[in-house]
Amino acid sequence: MRNIVETRRVIVCCGAGGVGKTSVSAALALAAARQGRRVLVITIDPSRRLADLMGISRRSEKPVRLPEDLQQATGIAAPGLLDTWVLDPQRIADTAVRALTKTPREAERLLGNRVYRNVTQMIAGMQEYTAVEALHGFVKEDRYDLVVLDTPPSRNALQFLESPSRLRAFIDGRIFNLFVPRSGGKIFRTASRMVDTVLDIGLGRDTRRELQDFFQGFAAVLRQLTSNATDMRSYFRSPQVSFLSVTSPAETALREAFFFADQLKTQFNIPLGGFILNRSMACRREELAHPSDYIDGKKSAVLCSALEKLARLADEEHRQRREAKALLAKLKEKAGTEARCMALPIIQQGVTDVGSLVALADALVVP
Amino acid sequence: MHIGGMILNRMPRDPFSVEERADLGALLKSNSMIGELSFWRLASCRDAHTTLVSSTNLHIRQIPDIARQGPELVNAMVANLAPLVADHA
Secondary structure, X not given: OHHHHHHOOEEEEEOOOOOOHHHHHHHHXXXXXXXXXXXXXXXXXXXXXXXHHHOOOOOOOOOXXXXXXXXXXXXXXXXXXXXXXXXXXXXXXHHXXXXXXXXXXXXXXXXXXXXXXXXXXXXXXXXXXXXXXHHHHHHHHOOOOEEEEEOOOOOOOOHHHXXXXXXXXXXXXXXXXXXXXXXXXXXXXXXXXXHHHHHHHHXXXXXXXXXXXXXXHHHHHHHHHHHHHHHHHXXXXXXXXXXXXXXXXXXXXXXXXXXXXXXXXXXXXXXXXXXXXXXXXXXXXXXXXXXXXXXXXXXXXXXXXXXXXXXXXXXXXXXXXXXXXXXXXXXXXXXXXXXXXXXXXXXXXXXXXXXXXXXXHHHHOOO | OOOOOEEEEEEOOOOOOHHXXXXXXXXXXXXXXXXXXXXXXXXXXXHHHHHHHXXXXXXXXXXXXXXXXXXXXXXXXXXXXXXXXHHXX
16 A cells, blocks of 8 residues: 555545544545655544544534644654644535536525535535535645545445536426526516416415525536536546545445445446455464463463363454465456455554554555 | 334454453453453453443344344245244234
8 A cells, every 4th residue: 555655646535434434534544644744634533532532523614634643653754734624514525516606696695505505415416516516626726745535435436436426417407497487588588487487386485486596506507517527527537646445344245345346337338447455364373372372280260261161262352363364365356456455453442542543554555 | 212122233242251251351451362352352342231231211123243144144034024024023
């Protein structure tokens, strides 16, 4: 992973929910910052302990710098830096509206529209879509050497890339066009007035007007956002970007990881940067002692009994380690020569303190 | 909405007595050996269970960690949950 961490401008971490994407994203970002790079990690749903550890705030409108004491403790030195930001789909949509409407008054009118406030929370793929929009903004700004994006937990990780198409379908859909009629001749205008009359009867004039305001105001914004997303899809194919598939030993997560790699190539023509097998027993040291080695006449009966029970658990761990190594070999075969593949160790208690975050970063890029 | 209860899935069975846990824990703090990951995981699961029990009045049904896949896993879980369904019938 060293080459990816040191050379890419964007790293996108994808995977099923619960595989540890957020922790891996944070550790990748830390590893890059320690190499002297200016790094931003965009997280989706950090655990409270990780958020407290890294000073991540959901309420922050701008990226937050990692606390000074934590930078020192984790080995980040200038010019390296690490900023974090929590993705808030509503805030990103609001920022896009302010940037893309013609006047502040028009922006405030749209932002205050009840339909807008509800729809932006309900549009399927909004979280994935706004992740792409956020990435577009930061890449254009050039404030960071590397942006690590922790994608939303999705049953299908490809939703992240499919969201622009789904939004385009929404814009081009019949319901949308009912409220945003294209310009036309006299017959068309007459027909539009008739549609308005029918809608007034069904919805009430105020609701119909609010819906029309929303669709007419938001259509232009949505078209520009979709254009940004399409630009990003092209950018994703460049050598500056790596997609990493984070998976765990669980069968469903693995199935999704393989499916994701195949679809990334065939549907989007994007090569996979690598697989990261998280929480893997394959990382356990081979030379660890066995509990039975500690049973002797000097130990108490209680401790000997405990060691015998631990020996049974140890034998189970041996079996799990063999399975984990076989699984890693399977992933390496799938990765082939083009993609990287590595396993990360199980971190007891999860990534909740400096030591565990550094341990994960060390496993990704050996210092 | 009424919540009938909670199901705590993948709760590993703890084979150690309180004394065994204390003595072994002390040994493992300065001696690394295979099996220790499972031992510390038991401790985490115990703490999580305690937190859960102390924060709710709901009935909590535990399903053990079943090291099987496919139909065997399903059958084992059904056997575990059947009494719960019978109680609510």
